Amino acid sequence: MKVAVVGTGYVGLVTGVVLAKLGADVTCVDNDKAKLKKLREGISPIYEPGIEDLMKQGVEEGRLRYSDSVAKATKESDIVFIAVGTPPMEDGTPDIRAVKAVAREIAKNVSHYTVIVNKSTVPVGTGELVTQILREEGLTDEMAEVVSNPEFLREGSACYDALNPDRIVIGANSRRAASKVVELYWPVQRPMFITDLASAELIKYASNSFLAMKISFINAISRLCELCGADVQDVAKGLGADARIGNQFLQAGLGWGGSCFPKDVSGLITVSEQFGYDFKLLKEVVNINEDQTINFMCRLENRLGGLKGRTIGLLGLAFKPNTDDIRDAKSLAIIEFAKARGAKIKACDRIAAENVKAIHPDIEIVDDPYAVAEDADAVILVTEWAEFRNLDLAKLAKPMKSKVLFDGRRLYGPARAERAGLEYHTIGSGNGARLFD
Ligand SMILES: NC(=O)c1ccc[n+]([C@@H]2O[C@H](COP(=O)([O-])OP(=O)(O)OC[C@H]3O[C@@H](n4cnc5c(N)ncnc54)[C@H](O)[C@@H]3O)[C@@H](O)[C@H]2O)c1
Structure with a gap:
């Protein structure tokens, strides 16, 4: 054919x-x-x-x-x-x-x-x-x-x-x-x-919006975990083991981004409006997603006593691993937040860095993940690329000005980070789970 x-x-x-x-x-x-x-x-x-x-x-x-x-x-x-x-x-x-x-x-x-x-x-x-x-x-x-x-x-x-x-x-x-x-x-x-045509068109929007909703749901739970001392990873495991719910898209983190979810969720909201339906549920899904990154960055700002003049190292820029796509990537929201408060950014992402550099030419790009830590006041793990999984955290900690790690994807865990001399902050973690880390 x-x-x-x-x-x-x-x-x-x-x-x-x-x-x-x-x-x-x-x-x-x-x-x-x-x-x-x-x-x-x-x-x-x-x-x-x-x-x-x-x-x-x-x-x-x-x-x-x-x-x-x-x-x-x-x-x-x-x-x-x-x-x-x-x-x-x-x-x-x-x-x-x-x-x-x-x-x-x-x-x-x-x-x-x-x-x-x-x-x-x-x-x-x-x-x-x-x-x-x-x-x-x-x-x-x-x-x-x-x-x-x-x-x-x-x-x-x-x-x-x-x-x-x-x-x-x-x-x-x-x-x-x-x-x-x-x-x-x-x-x-x-x-x-x-x-039919209309149903096929709607299936796509409904699928992406449902997946985004699952992530926003677990991220809302992650906020509650931080307040009540539970651990979102364990909650997600227990929740996802229910066959009616399933364990996919229950990974708490910085939130969803990329070229599809943000565009398709807002697309479904506006298209619903045009047909006369106010999709309030999805509006809240978007709000939770935006709050998630802001809350994370506010925690960093509080920890460092302000971001003015600070150097922040970023591990990863792509909206997720294995792509160079940075459309609506959480890295962009993080960079904007930090730059607006006078911080300097150093970042490592071998695949997506060029795309981010085109939008933010003033950020420093380094090829070696350990180089983001040099003189950094904090390092943020933004994208869980495989090469970041096995980093030697002690080597990462060594050249840092203050040894603060903010893990936006729950990649390392407190025990591993603390053994390396890093002060560890992540998403959705109360105290209980530290026993089992
Ligand atoms: N990227 C994804 O993961 C994904 C997944 C599912 C669905 N989609 C949907 O698929 C569509 C395409 O997404 P994408 O990510 O591939 O977009 P993209 O921007 O990567 O690619 C679009 C391509 O179309 C070309 N183009 C634009 N106007 C043209 C014209 N008049 N004649 C010829 N070429 C033209 C552009 O040059 C570009 O190469 C979007 O509607 C998107 O929502 C994307």
């Missing part, structure tokens, strides 16, 4: 290489010339484990190519994916201008029956909007139809996720359009769930 994927970001590129691996003939399209140059040189513009191997395999086997022409790719394809960004606007509403622009360009170039698959995360009703664009360009159902196929991959394990999805959601208005997409995904051999 001939497929075009428009947008070669985290979702589009992964979708393209995975479909090529599964046997489709794929053209990945982007309007960013610099990205295309890198792709043609075999270099992935994003950090994603395994992606360059899949790119190489696809190109060598003749099933993957890159293009800047939506028109040409559309004419040659049976299925065209839209995988462009839908960033939030000022009020939280998803900006779907790129989706509409690409849909229009596709519509102008359809030459035979084509299924336009919306993979971008879009508000309910966007599938109908794209259908309207097709109609405006004179295309009937006989020539072009729209399918919603939201993506659930996680950055950092995106290739694996795309090859092993829990489910494939297909929203369509006709059996013909849905069948085409079922056929494409058939080699994945994973459960497929076929529904």
Whole structure:
């Protein structure tokens, strides 16, 4: 089957290489010339484990190519994916201008029956909007139809996720359009769930908002733990052992960030408002998430007696390990908080540092994690990269001005930190659990 994927970001590129691996003939399209140059040189513009191997395999086997022409790719394809960004606007509403622009360009170039698959995360009703664009360009159902196929991959394990999805959601208005997409995904051999356009669009928002809610819930519990002497890790273990609840997304920490949760939660809130529903629950999920980082930083500020003139070392900047994505990363909120109070920042993240440096050119980037501790008044563990797990904490403590460690991801535990001579602060820890650490 001939497929075009428009947008070669985290979702589009992964979708393209995975479909090529599964046997489709794929053209990945982007309007960013610099990205295309890198792709043609075999270099992935994003950090994603395994992606360059899949790119190489696809190109060598003749099933993957890159293009800047939506028109040409559309004419040659049976299925065209839209995988462009839908960033939030000022009020939280998803900006779907790129989706509409690409849909229009596709519509102008359809030459035979084509299924336009919306993979971008879009508000309910966007599938109908794209259908309207097709109609405006004179295309009937006989020539072009729209399918919603939201993506659930996680950055950092995106290739694996795309090859092993829990489910494939297909929203369509006709059996013909849905069948085409079922056929494409058939080699994945994973459960497929076929529904209408609106339900498919909503499933994506509901999934991400539910996961964000779970994290905010355990973070709210973490605040209570700090006050009442319980330990959130033990509470989460006991809670998650209940099969009805499950143990995933119950890791207390600095809160959720990244390119999806913040955007999709605020997207669901604003879309609900447009339909006349005030989603108060989700508004509180957002508030808890913002408070979590602020509370953590206020604790640091209190401990150091102010941040003016202090040097703060940051271990990790990416919004989570195994990605270079820093969109809505907690590191950014931490840097802003500290800089606003006159602190100096030193940070180490071998993969994401450049992206943060582009926003905060005044922070000092170091390659060696131990270098963040030199003359630092405190070190904060922000992202739990594997390389930080096994740090020699005594070596970290040695060059610090004051030996204060704020662990935003509960990576080290008090006993290990204190053995290394560090004063340890973390999230959701009362006194009780120290006995068992
Ligand atoms: N990143 C994730 O983990 C993830 C997961 C699931 C769903 N999503 C959703 O998938 C969509 C894409 O996300 P992403 O993270 O891949 O975004 P991204 O910003 O990494 O990639 C978007 C790509 O689209 C290209 N583009 C924009 N306008 C274009 C046009 N007119 N013609 C051709 N190319 C164009 C950009 O140059 C860019 O390469 C979003 O709606 C997002 O919410 C993302």
